[in-house]
Amino acid sequence: MSSLASLRQAKRNDWCLINSLRILASVTALVGVLITVFVLKEALPALQSIGMLRFFGDDAWYPLEGQFNLVPILLGTVLTALGGVAIATPLGLLSALFCQFYAPNILASSYQRLLELLAGIPSVVYGFWGLVVLVPKINQLHPPGQSLLAGILILSLMILPTVALLSTASLGDVPKAYLQGADALSLSRWTTLTRLVIPTARSGLITAIILATGRALGETMAVLMVCGNVVQIPNSVFDPVRSLAANIALEMAYATTDHRSVLFISGLVLLALVGLLVMMASVLGSEEREKTRGI
Amino acid sequence: MLSYHTNTDPDSVEVSPLIDVQQLRLRYGSHMAFEQVSLPIYAGQITAIVGPSGCGKSSFLSCLNRMSDLVPDCHVDGQIHLAGTDILHPNTDTLLLRRRVGMIFQRPNPFPLSIWENLALPLREHGNIKRNRLAETIETVLRDVGLWSEVKDRLRQSALTLSGGQQQRLCIARALVLQPEILLLDEPCSALDPIASGIVEDLIVRLRPRYTQVVITHNLAQASRIADQVGMFWVQNSVGRLIEFGTAQQIFASPNHELTAAYISGGKG
Ligand SMILES: Nc1ncnc2c1ncn2[C@@H]1O[C@H](COP(=O)(O)OP(=O)(O)OP(=O)(O)O)[C@@H](O)[C@H]1O
Numbered sequence: 001m002s003s004l005a006s007l008r009q010a011k012r013n014d015w016c017l018i019n020s021l022r023i024l025a026s027v028t029a030l031v032g033v034l035i036t037v038f039v040l041k042e043a044l045p046a047l048q049s050i051g052m053l054r055f056f057g058d059d060a061w062y063p064l065e066g067q068f069n070l071v072p073i074l075l076g077t078v079l080t081a082l083g084g085v086a087i088a089t090p091l092g093l094l095s096a097l098f099c100q101f102y103a104p105n106i107l108a109s110s111y112q113r114l115l116e117l118l119a120g121i122p123s124v125v126y127g128f129w130g131l132v133v134l135v136p137k138i139n140q141l142h143p144p145g146q147s148l149l150a151g152i153l154i155l156s157l158m159i160l161p162t163v164a165l166l167s168t169a170s171l172g173d174v175p176k177a178y179l180q181g182a183d184a185l186s187l188s189r190w191t192t193l194t195r196l197v198i199p200t201a202r203s204g205l206i207t208a209i210i211l212a213t214g215r216a217l218g219e220t221m222a223v224l225m226v227c228g229n230v231v232q233i234p235n236s237v238f239d240p241v242r243s244l245a246a247n248i249a250l251e252m253a254y255a256t257t258d259h260r261s262v263l264f265i266s267g268l269v270l271l272a273l274v275g276l277l278v279m280m281a282s283v284l285g286s287e288e289r290e291k292t293r294g295i
Numbered sequence: 296m297l298s299y300h301t302n303t304d305p306d307s308v309e310v311s312p313l314i315d316v317q318q319l320r321l322r323y324g325s326h327m328a329f330e331q332v333s334l335p336i337y338a339g340q341i342t343a344i345v346g347p348s349g350c351g352k353s354s355f356l357s358c359l360n361r362m363s364d365l366v367p368d369c370h371v372d373g374q375i376h377l378a379g380t381d382i383l384h385p386n387t388d389t390l391l392l393r394r395r396v397g398m399i400f401q402r403p404n405p406f407p408l409s410i411w412e413n414l415a416l417p418l419r420e421h422g423n424i425k426r427n428r429l430a431e432t433i434e435t436v437l438r439d440v441g442l443w444s445e446v447k448d449r450l451r452q453s454a455l456t457l458s459g460g461q462q463q464r465l466c467i468a469r470a471l472v473l474q475p476e477i478l479l480l481d482e483p484c485s486a487l488d489p490i491a492s493g494i495v496e497d498l499i500v501r502l503r504p505r506y507t508q509v510v511i512t513h514n515l516a517q518a519s520r521i522a523d524q525v526g527m528f529w530v531q532n533s534v535g536r537l538i539e540f541g542t543a544q545q546i547f548a549s550p551n552h553e554l555t556a557a558y559i560s561g562g563k564g
């Protein structure tokens with residue numbers, strides 16, 4: 001085959017590859033857009049007939065009597081998620097640092113396998129374990145047991161693998177040349193980690209935390225099983241709460257007309273929360289890039 | 296200060312080497328990288344290590360400051376005496392050793408910090424240096440590497456904004472702030488364009504005889520320009536060996552080993 005022909009062949013292959021990638025990417029994007037549009041469309045009747053304000057101003061959440069105060073549910077969602085993140089982040093980060101820079105190889109790799117296993121356990125199993133083991137323990141401490149605390153603990157356990165595995169990956173991406181340079185200058189581990197490794201891996205670490213938060217916000221089954229699902233603003237961590245996702249799961253079976261539409265608003269709020277997180281991530285990420293370009 | 300490098304008369308009194316390598320060998324797992332390497336490194340001189348790719352030059356260099364420790368499954372046997380102390384002894388404090396023996400890598404590896412911080416970080420790490428002394432030392436080393444006039448107005452900028460040659464000189468400056476006695480340079484010019492390479496080469500020559508330098512280079516012309524002593528590595532039976540060691544004059548004018556002669560005349564490798 002002449003070189004010209006083979007060049008033409010290569011060009012044709014390139015064309016095929018690029019266009020099939022284009023199509024796949026647009027399908028993915030389209031699915032995302034369609035879901036959002038669908039949720040919006042389903043939520044619209046309630047937005048029009050009830051109005052945005054009543055979701056924050058109504059007396060309580062009695063959807064069958066036309067009372068739609070979402071604030072306690074929103075708060076329940078945010079509190080469980082933040083609580084879970086607050087526990088899982090330091091644990092996940094520290095264990096990732098330990099695995100990458102201190103632990104002997106065998107320990108690090110077996111811990112890694114364990115995390116992968118944890119990440120693969122279905123959430124209903126976590127919820128079940130929480131219900132039969134964790135909740136009775138909390139009940140002994142302070143009844144009723146099904147509570148904000150139980151939700152926080154279960155969520156922290158569930159997102160720990162996400163935080164730890166993603167942080168480990170981004171710590172592993174720190175260029176070896178920096179570490180070699182630091183070793184050749186006999187910098188201490190502490191300096192190397194705090195001044196070189198963590199700043200370099202920062203945007204990856206932030207992404208890890210944000211993805212974990214997203215997972216915690218949307219987690220349904222386990223939270224539904226251990227949180228008690230009472231719609232109220234909790235006075236302490238021992239009070240039961242209900243999350244947005246659990247709210248949808250609990251009521252969708254019998255919701256009609258406005259009520260159904262309001263559930264879609266729950267979904268919309270959840271989407272908005274996650275969207276906010278993603279925006280935060282990209283803002284923080286771009287700040288990071290500004291920084292490496294030089295101050 | 297006595298500078299040995301001017302002393303190339305073979306009949307002169309034997310000076311004892313600053314670093315004395317005896318029967319050194321290194322293996323990665325079961326793969327022997329090099330063996331039976333014995334050579335002296337004289338104070339204030341530039342010792343060039345030359346040889347084809349994969350003959351163990353970098354591995355050899357990494358033994359001199361025990362960076363070899365950091366490679367899993369890397370085993371080093373033999374003796375390396377630095378002014379009487381055994382570098383390879385398990386009780387040797389590698390942190391202290393690496394302050395005495397600085398290292399510069401093939402690819403410039405400044406930290407992703409400002410130019411100033413690249414130099415201040417190791418300084419602060421080793422002893423509580425006062426603020427005005429810090430500025431002084433940083434200016435001194437930057438002048439030493441000829442970078443001061445180029446960067447004095449942008450010390451707070453990221454070091455990654457420098458050109459490759461400037462980055463490499465910054466890395467040399469970073470090694471110099473710890474006031475090492477010895478500098479190990481692993482192909483310091485090979486990632487640079489010819490002009491930047493020339494500047495770094497001049498710098499290496501200027502640092503003699505204040506520092507004892509061991510330079511790996513693929514560039515024989517460069518070795519002949521800068522080196523006082525030359526060690527020639529070669530792969531024999533897939534194991535690296537030092538096939539010849541001597542003064543630059545002797546190696547380039549009348550090599551003893553036929554492989555060295557062939558390599559120098561460009562016939563091989
Ligand atoms: N970390 C490592 N693990 C296993 N083998 C290694 C490692 N580093 C080097 N080697 C092997 O040891 C031998 C010597 O490598 P070394 O890097 O010292 O050669 P070199 O002379 O520096 O080559 P070059 O001129 O290409 O840099 C090679 O066969 C190489 O494959």
Ligand SMILES: [Mg+2]
Binds near residue numbers: 352353354481
């Ligand atoms: Mg090498």
